[in-house]
Amino acid sequence: MWDSLRRRAGKASPDASEGGAGIGPREPTMQGKTTTVVRELSGGVSKLGRDAAEVRGLLEDTQKVVTSQAQAMQALGAELEQVRHAQDGINQSTNQTREAVERARTALSGVGDEVGEIVSTLRLVSDAASEITKIALQTRLVAFNASVEAKRAGEAGRGFGVVADAVKDLAAQVEASSKAIMGTVGTLDSRIESFSRELRADGAGGAAQSKIHQAFADVEVDVDLIAKSAQESQATTQLLAARSGELGVEIQQAMRKLDSAFACSDRFLRLSEQMIEQIASSGVEVEDSPYIQAVQEAAAEISALLERAVAERKIDAAALFDEHYQPIAGTDPQQFTTRFTQIADQLFPQVQERVLTFSDKVVFCIAVDRNGYVATHNKRYCQPQRAGDTAWNTANSRYRRIFNDRTGLASARNQRPFLLQTYRRDMGGGNFVLLKEASAPVTVAGRHWGGVRLAFGF
Structure with a gap:
């Protein structure tokens, strides 16, 4: 099964309009034309989603800068x-x-x-x-x-x-x-x-x-x-205070406009993601199809492993659905533990590490609970934190953390068969990577536990 998915992820699917052997080229059928159009549309929408995600990320960066300036102006006024x-x-x-x-x-x-x-x-x-x-x-x-x-x-x-x-x-x-x-x-x-x-x-x-x-x-x-x-100093200070007030008003106006632009980019990004999902659900084999199937199968495996652990009394349902995240002292970014952290360390790597080999485009594959908590990440991202090195920790120590950003929560709380998203991943130190992400829900005895997130490059 995984070999088949690897082959599908590594090359485009054969065109349904190609003719049989020894007969020579035939005129494309209506189905073949439709398949070609859908695939071209999928590629275009994928690029559109990538641009939308990049614009959203840039707006988010600008919003942070403007917010910082607003805070600085408030401090200056004080x-x-x-x-x-x-x-x-x-x-x-x-x-x-x-x-x-x-x-x-x-x-x-x-x-x-x-x-x-x-x-x-x-x-x-x-x-x-x-x-x-x-x-x-x-x-x-x-x-x-x-x-x-x-x-x-x-x-x-x-x-x-x-x-x-x-x-x-x-x-x-x-x-x-x-x-x-x-x-x-x-x-x-x-x-x-x-x-x-x-x-x-x-x-x-x-x-x-x-x-x-x-x-x-x-x-x-x-x-x-x-x-x-x-x-004289008082007169100068009064002028500065007046100008500071004017700048503060201008910054507030800029923030409102940025909020509006951010909301528009968000709607644009969601629209592109919905289009990608609809195309992927059309039944036509597109570029994202192998990743969607891979994450669905990984989610099914995680669900089965957790149900078996509960059935064998390795963990009870209350502990498995524990939401009392205990902070780990001295960690930056903050890390947490829960009552299901240990069982996750035992069960999840066998699935997560195998999916990493599915394609060289795969960046990570992780199981998260419905609040975005990652008990155990891929081994390459489970490095112990270095004291005082936040940038390195952000990039290399991504386990035991809660990712409750827009993308993380959407994937964690999605209960549809699959979800496709495009976003910028923060690698720390001001570095970002533009990724696609397919996710599928994880259920235990009919109860939604979280999801599996599969991120891959363009």
Whole structure:
């Protein structure tokens, strides 16, 4: 049976219009003409389906790019909003800095006034010290005169002379202390007066500014520059935000148009697939016929193997139809196990690997459950995953995975005798292969379990 299918897949079927041996060429019969037309139509529709699948794939790629751009624009809008908030904060800070400088200027003016009061007080102290000096001088003169008179009085004035000398010495000390106070107060007065002038010299009336006021003026200039730059940046940000919003609207419009184009390409692809199916169902041997028969026979074998496994109690129906897919930790793309994974590993390869040898155009043959889960793939695609190498895993580690894309689910859930589809297969790393796929349903005791998918090249 498989040898016959291989021969049919490897060459075109004989034309029904060819004549018998030894009679020579005959005019084509009506049946022969019909067969030729159907085969030509099949070839044309097959090419049409291939182009439709390629267009659909390109639209899908474009849709992903546009979606990514839309997400990027949304992220940009959010970032611009954050920048705007930061600029508002800068403006608020510069205003607060200006107010702080003004408060400092006012405070300095108040300090200058206070320092002026201190200078006035020190001058009063200096005046008082001067008066004390004068009094001390007069006291010394009085004490000197008293001492002279005491000496004249002789022995009677000796005690008074001692007191007069003591008063004279004390007056001298008071005079010296007063002069020291006056000197210190004079120096302090000079310094405080200079400091007071520094505090008051704010440049008003054309006078020169002190270093303190110049420093405040420099701060104000720098703050004004920061505020100006922030305002310019804010204006630029607002323009960017406006343009970003416009681009976002344009991208949304492009996405809607792409969705419409994608839907049209999808309908076009489905129409071409329906035409291919109808031609294949016409009874005329066409290019896809051997693959359809091969997948139907493979599905029948898988069904029989599963029914026998249930009958022999190698697995029960509940486990065979298990849909609780358990993720395998650390896998990328994500892999899963179910309660029927082990029995699939035991039963499916004998059918799947044999169908691979059916034609050199066959890319893979796999049994999937109704949700697109592939328990075990062809051996070449059952390589253990490599950590961190998603592209390699996508291409070489395709078992224990769920393929629930349009093609995968359609094949998994199809319950008609067969289904023909055309699609792009993702091989990872941005690489795609354009394939045809024939699928047939797998049933166990009358219950739909999934299907067999047979993919082949053009």
